[in-house]
Amino acid sequence: MISTENKKNKIYIFDTTLRDGEQAPGIHLNTKEKLEIAQQLAKLNVDIIEAGFPISSKSDFNSVKKISGRIKDRRIAALARANLKDIDAAGEALKSAEQPVIHTFISSSDIHLKYQLKKSREEVLELAGEAVKRSLKYTDMVEFSAMDATRSDWEFLCRLFEIVIRSGASVINIPDTVGYAIPNEFGRMIDYIFENTRGIEDAIVSVHCHNDLGLAVANSLMAIEHGVRQVECAVNGIGERAGNASLEELAMIIDTRKRDLGVFTDINIGEIIRTSSIVKSLTGYVVAPNKAIVGKNAFSHEAGIHQDGMLKERSTYEIIKPENIGLKSSKLVLGKHSGRHAFVERLAELGIRLEENDLEKAFERFKDLAEKKGAINDQDIKAIVENELREVWEHFILKYYQVQSGSNIKATSTIGIEIEGKVHEGTSTGDGPVDASFKAIDKITKINAKLVEYKIEAVSGGKDALGSVKIIVSTNGTEVMGSGISTDIVEASIKAYIDAMNRIVESSE
Ligand code: KIV
Ligand code: ZN
Numbered sequence: 001m002i003s004t005e006n007k008k009n010k011i012y013i014f015d016t017t018l019r020d021g022e023q024a025p026g027i028h029l030n031t032k033e034k035l036e037i038a039q040q041l042a043k044l045n046v047d048i049i050e051a052g053f054p055i056s057s058k059s060d061f062n063s064v065k066k067i068s069g070r071i072k073d074r075r076i077a078a079l080a081r082a083n084l085k086d087i088d089a090a091g092e093a094l095k096s097a098e099q100p101v102i103h104t105f106i107s108s109s110d111i112h113l114k115y116q117l118k119k120s121r122e123e124v125l126e127l128a129g130e131a132v133k134r135s136l137k138y139t140d141m142v143e144f145s146a147m148d149a150t151r152s153d154w155e156f157l158c159r160l161f162e163i164v165i166r167s168g169a170s171v172i173n174i175p176d177t178v179g180y181a182i183p184n185e186f187g188r189m190i191d192y193i194f195e196n197t198r199g200i201e202d203a204i205v206s207v208h209c210h211n212d213l214g215l216a217v218a219n220s221l222m223a224i225e226h227g228v229r230q231v232e233c234a235v236n237g238i239g240e241r242a243g244n245a246s247l248e249e250l251a252m253i254i255d256t257r258k259r260d261l262g263v264f265t266d267i268n269i270g271e272i273i274r275t276s277s278i279v280k281s282l283t284g285y286v287v288a289p290n291k292a293i294v295g296k297n298a299f300s301h302e303a304g305i306h307q308d309g310m311l312k313e314r315s316t317y318e319i320i321k322p323e324n325i326g327l328k329s330s331k332l333v334l335g336k337h338s339g340r341h342a343f344v345e346r347l348a349e350l351g352i353r354l355e356e357n358d359l360e361k362a363f364e365r366f367k368d369l370a371e372k373k374g375a376i377n378d379q380d381i382k383a384i385v386e387n388e389l390r391e392v393w394e395h396f397i398l399k400y401y402q403v404q405s406g407s408n409i410k411a412t413s414t415i416g417i418e419i420e421g422k423v424h425e426g427t428s429t430g431d432g433p434v435d436a437s438f439k440a441i442d443k444i445t446k447i448n449a450k451l452v453e454y455k456i457e458a459v460s461g462g463k464d465a466l467g468s469v470k471i472i473v474s475t476n477g478t479e480v481m482g483s484g485i486s487t488d489i490v491e492a493s494i495k496a497y498i499d500a501m502n503r504i505v506e507s508s509e
Pocket of ligand 1: 146173177
């Protein structure tokens with residue numbers, strides 16, 4: 001057994017939920033939502049928060065800037081390709097960060113060099129060295145990534161890493177960009193890099209694994225066993241295509257098997273469930289029920305023999321105590337007679353901090369819901385906070401709606417929406433009340449959007465449960481999400497659709 005006391009055995013958790021995670025199709029987080037996730041990541045105690053890719057959009061630039069100004073007790077990273085414009089934008093966005101990290105990258109595989117970059121290996125070496133030197137103008141914490149490293153020539157990769165280390169990079173990242181690696185081969189590649197790169201002993205070596213073959217976590221773990229000390233990952237495993245290595249899985253593998261692995265992270269595992277649910281709610285990306293650690297069935301025991309074992313001794317079928325990762329269900333149920341004080345206390349117990357304005361809005365919403373629904377449980381409260389307080393600038397404001405539907409009549413919906421102070425009304429028939437409502441909204445907004453995905457789920461149990469609707473619409477080749485909650489599922493659908501329309505307008509501003 002290796003001692004976990006040694007600092008050398010600490011695994012740095014580099015969170016890329018807000019950068020690679022946000023690159024997943026259909027995710028569009030605004031600055032306020034990104035800040036909310038970043039604050040939760042700080043509570044989760046990740047070591048580095050990759051806040052965005054500043055050159056890629058105004059909104060990414062502003063988010064990095066905002067997060068840098070607000071979160072002072074961790075490293076904030078910004079992504080930049082290996083060129084001056086990208087690096088200067090990253091440096092500028094990180095200006096107020098106390099511990100800024102510029103994460104610069106260039107491709108290293110021949111296939112990328114030939115078809116994408118159209119550059120020679122010598123040119124790539126030169127650009128990479130220059131990029132690191134330029135980044136040092138803004139911070140002494142520079143991370144360099146060799147994109148598509150796992151399909152690159154190993155010898156060339158070592159030359160590239162030597163140059164960037166000599167130029168001043170302190171973190172060397174080995175991305176499995178297309179999720180091609182398999183664990184043993186990845187381990188051998190890492191050994192080769194350690195053995196053949198001059199100066200690597202002074203750098204932190206990192207990996208960034210994608211999940212195209214479902215091996216992102218296994219490959220990251222293999223890398224740790226071969227001496228890597230930083231892993232890049234995302235909450236709920238979100239990210240490009242099949243996603244990134246899942247943060248919660250890596251954190252819990254290391255925590256559960258720390259005696260055998262001999263390494264540790266500083267992750268505050270009690271915040272895992274809450275972080276997962278905030279990311280799920282704000283991104284609209286549903287977590288599969290059987291997903292390890294954070295899926296809703298991850299701690300459910302169905303088979304009689306398992307239930308019997310659990311009742312006799314939990315450790316017979318449970319390797320993680322659910323309460324250790326923050327899974328608790330409250331016995332205290334609030335209702336319409338509960339006052340502000342009880343509501344605020346419940347929020348505090350759930351680890352939710354709200355600014356005064358938002359608290360007022362949340363309390364009003366709570367009272368409305370309690371009036372309709374009676375008992376309000378923890379999931380309802382989280383849904384109110386996470387859905388109702390999402391602050392999208394509202395170009396379209398729902399004022400009223402009326403729907404008629406039944407087995408013998410064509411569904412008809414009439415909707416009133418306020419735009420710049422004036423209420424516009426639209427009426428449409430459709431294939432059911434939701435379809436009719438969406439068509440009525442289209443008549444008012446005049447946005448040409450196609451519904452790509454529609455999901456509805458009950459926030460909690462019972463016939464009067466809150467319905468949560470999440471949709472993805474596509475407009476001009478871009479996917480945008482929307483969400484809405486209500487005890488009435490047609491209203492939740494209308495709210496989700498209007499939310500998506502507002503996001504389309506917001507992102508085009
Ligand atoms: O997957 C990848 O290669 C990346 C890099 C920018 C690190 O996301
Ligand atoms: Zn990536």
